[in-house]
Amino acid sequence: MYKKLDVIEHAILLNPKYIRIFRNKLKITQSKLAKESGVSQSHLSMLEKGKRKATKSHAAAITLGLLKCSDIWDKKDPIDYLLDVLSLTKLESTVVKFVKEITEGDSIYKRYIEGYPVYIVDRDSFTDYLKKNINVISIKDVKFFRGRMVVEGLYSDNQEVTISLDCSDIRRLEGKISKTIGKKIIIQIFPKDEIPPIYSLKKDGMVINCW
Incomplete structure (x- = not known):
């Protein structure tokens, strides 16, 4: 599982615009993801627009936030x-x-x-x-x-x-x-x-x- 999480985090680290793609696919609002990931909504918005670079800690926190606030736990493997x-x-x-x-x-x-x-x-x-x-x-x-x-x-x-x-x-x-x-x-x-x-x-x- 950890290798898979690393792939997701690495994608966000290289291109934070993936955050919006994940959010839209999972039907997660920006404010909800910000709350669950511990990243301010304004900073999250800047990341999604490509105006800020993501750090490793940001990528890890956002990946965890995606898992925490979505309903994908109903799926076999989120x-x-x-x-x-x-x-x-x-x-x-x-x-x-x-x-x-x-x-x-x-x-x-x-x-x-x-x-x-x-x-x-x-x-x-x-x-x-x-x-x-x-x-x-x-x-x-x-x-x-x-x-x-x-x-x-x-x-x-x-x-x-x-x-x-x-x-x-x-x-x-x-x-x-x-x-x-x-x-x-x-x-x-x-x-x-x-x-x-x-x-x-x-x-x-x-x-x-x-x-």
């Missing part, structure tokens, strides 16, 4: 629940980062179809990127299905974790990416036997339309 929230958040932010990187300048994935830039990424390349850029979990496999993906991995205690992004999750990600890079993005995910021939890819793949 620590795992927080890790699931963190893992999903890290996965989504990494996908945003990946698309931002490959759509800036020249890219090995870039093609033009009817004059518009299209980025065609095979599943293996995408999996390698996730493995290098996500350290909350040890990623073992990424599976592509029509319009969705499943990421499988292990937590630090070797417990298995599965993160699924369905069609609605992908649409939400498109919005985040579009806002980040200032361009319209449409993401299509295909298993290899369903990839349209026009993309000339004989592997599981992701097609990113950008304009």
Whole structure:
């Protein structure tokens, strides 16, 4: 359990903006978390806005506060629940980062179809990127299905974790990416036997339309 708590605390220490993500997911008010963690609400607000850096003691206190004032104790393992929230958040932010990187300048994935830039990424390349850029979990496999993906991995205690992004999750990600890079993005995910021939890819793949 302690290794898992360390992961959560470390995430808050590196980026205090995760505090708001945890609060929103757990439906905890800022004032309630401040009271339970022993951190003033004004300071907590500054941390969430990225205007203050978190100390180790802040990160530990806030992690404990999240556990104390939420209703996640009804769940089988509240620590795992927080890790699931963190893992999903890290996965989504990494996908945003990946698309931002490959759509800036020249890219090995870039093609033009009817004059518009299209980025065609095979599943293996995408999996390698996730493995290098996500350290909350040890990623073992990424599976592509029509319009969705499943990421499988292990937590630090070797417990298995599965993160699924369905069609609605992908649409939400498109919005985040579009806002980040200032361009319209449409993401299509295909298993290899369903990839349209026009993309000339004989592997599981992701097609990113950008304009």
